[in-house]
Amino acid sequence: MSSFDELGLIPPLLQAVGDLGYKIPTPVQQQAIPLVLGGRDLMAGAQTGTGKTAAFALPILQRLAPQSSTSTSPARHPVRALVLTPTRELAVQVAESFRDYAKHVPIRSTVVYGGVDMNAQIAELRRGVEVLVATPGRLLDHVQNKTVMFNQVSVLVLDEADRMLDMGFLPDIKRIISLLPAERQNLLFSATFPDEIRTLAKTILKNPAEVQIAARNATAELVTHVLHPVAREKKRDLLAYIIQTRGLKQVLVFTGTTIGANRLAHQLRRDHIQADAIHGDKTQAEREAALADFKAGKIAVLVATDVASRGLDIESLPQVINFDVPHSPEDYVHRIGRTGRAGLTGEAISLVAPEDMETLGAIERLIKKRIERVLVPGFQPSGATVAALMGDEPKRKSSPPVRRDRPPKQPADPIFSSPYEPGQAGATAAQPAPKQETQQKRKQPQVAALLGGLKRA
Numbered sequence: 001m002s003s004f005d006e007l008g009l010i011p012p013l014l015q016a017v018g019d020l021g022y023k024i025p026t027p028v029q030q031q032a033i034p035l036v037l038g039g040r041d042l043m044a045g046a047q048t049g050t051g052k053t054a055a056f057a058l059p060i061l062q063r064l065a066p067q068s069s070t071s072t073s074p075a076r077h078p079v080r081a082l083v084l085t086p087t088r089e090l091a092v093q094v095a096e097s098f099r100d101y102a103k104h105v106p107i108r109s110t111v112v113y114g115g116v117d118m119n120a121q122i123a124e125l126r127r128g129v130e131v132l133v134a135t136p137g138r139l140l141d142h143v144q145n146k147t148v149m150f151n152q153v154s155v156l157v158l159d160e161a162d163r164m165l166d167m168g169f170l171p172d173i174k175r176i177i178s179l180l181p182a183e184r185q186n187l188l189f190s191a192t193f194p195d196e197i198r199t200l201a202k203t204i205l206k207n208p209a210e211v212q213i214a215a216r217n218a219t220a221e222l223v224t225h226v227l228h229p230v231a232r233e234k235k236r237d238l239l240a241y242i243i244q245t246r247g248l249k250q251v252l253v254f255t256g257t258t259i260g261a262n263r264l265a266h267q268l269r270r271d272h273i274q275a276d277a278i279h280g281d282k283t284q285a286e287r288e289a290a291l292a293d294f295k296a297g298k299i300a301v302l303v304a305t306d307v308a309s310r311g312l313d314i315e316s317l318p319q320v321i322n323f324d325v326p327h328s329p330e331d332y333v334h335r336i337g338r339t340g341r342a343g344l345t346g347e348a349i350s351l352v353a354p355e356d357m358e359t360l361g362a363i364e365r366l367i368k369k370r371i372e373r374v375l376v377p378g379f380q381p382s383g384a385t386v387a388a389l390m391g392d393e394p395k396r397k398s399s400p401p402v403r404r405d406r407p408p409k410q411p412a413d414p415i416f417s418s419p420y421e422p423g424q425a426g427a428t429a430a431q432p433a434p435k436q437e438t439q440q441k442r443k444q445p446q447v448a449a450l451l452g453g454l455k456r457a
């Protein structure tokens with residue numbers, strides 16, 4: 001396995017990654033860094049959690065280093081690299097990473113995102129920054145306000161491009177790109193590659209190099225997929241039953257709507273389960289407070305919508321539960337990307353009502369896997385619909401594995417604070433996936449895991 005110095009990085013960057021405790025480049029870093037250093041356009045299939053930020057940030061900083069300046073004059077610090085992200089949370093994380101990696105080079109960076117007052121951002125931009133991380137809508141506000149100039153931009157990064165598309169940012173992205181100098185390097189990172197992303201890539205990227213890091217969870221043997229057929233009106237009871245009988249201490253539950261998320265969290269609390277909701281209608285401060293409580297083990301269940309969970313540093317959970325089946329199969333992949341990280345096993349549990357059948361089919365086609373159906377007595381839908389949901393496979397009837405998960409020794413935090421480590425992280429990594437029949441005897445995945453970043457505790 002190569003080390004960072006073999007990637008051709010300059011000493012101040014090597015020092016910065018050393019300061020952060022990184023020892024070995026992750027696969028996406030090993031592949032992308034030399035390509036980006038060489039000036040190539042890049043199309044990379046890699047999700048958050050794979051170390052992709054450093055995969056673009058380090059070579060960008062290196063390419064900008066010769067033009068860097070210690071002068072205080074704003075004119076000496078034009079925007080040279082523009083990174084677009086779908087959410088403010090991801091924008092903040094990416095900007096923090098740039099700051100960490102640029103610790104020993106005089107390159108300034110900042111972040112702009114919506115939902116907060118523009119004045120502080122304007123002041124930062126006026127000071128001059130080489131690296132600007134932004135969500136598309138707010139960036140266009142600054143364009144309109146004439147607080148940002150793009151004439152010196154030489155690198156564009158589209159981070160989590162698929163999510164930006166899902167969130168309807170395509171027109172904004174096109175508009176921003178039309179304002180950039182034509183001569184520039186373009187890097188596109190995306191977890192999934194639906195047709196719209198390929199079309200976008202064709203219009204933006206010039207002769208791109210391609211890097212594909214195995215979609216960790218779509219193919220990861222380490223994630224067990226299970227679905228429980230259930231009548232819609234019994235979903236909430238089944239969820240509470242699973243959480244209580246298994247004593248789950250830290251579980252992310254996805255709902256399709258903000259109202260649904262609020263209501264579910266409220267109902268779970270009534271069942272004496274510590275729960276909170278995180279969704280787009282909450283303020284940034286409220287979302288951060290809920291996330292902090294979840295990370296600290298103060299709440300056992302975080303109910304989230306897809307939009308709110310995007311870009312959040314919630315990684316390596318033992319279980320995620322799809323209370324509502326996602327409408328887009330790509331969202332299923334994103335959701336389960338929160339579990340089964342870095343060599344640890346994880347479990348993706350979906351509560352599937354008869355009306356979710358069609359969506360379920362699309363998900364199974366995307367992940368190229370038939371999800372095991374497990375009936376929970378007392379919660380299954382009526383005869384005709386259950387037959388359709390179970391399909392042709394032999395039926396297995398069981399209660400969800402009744403096992404008390406041991407409470408984490410230190411509640412939760414290592415999940416979010418330890419740096420990435422390569423796949424040999426645990427003995428489990430080398431073992432084949434447990435056979436489904438033996439799943440109930442399978443050892444409970446450890447709560448602690450690896451990704452999350454030293455500085456993000």
Ligand code: AMP
Nearest residue numbers: 022048049050051052053419420452453
């Ligand atoms: P990212 O996918 O860029 O969000 O990175 C996921 C986490 O892994 C971040 O918290 C990084 O700080 C951390 N990380 C990135 N690269 C490495 C590495 N080579 N060694 C250890 N940790 C890393």
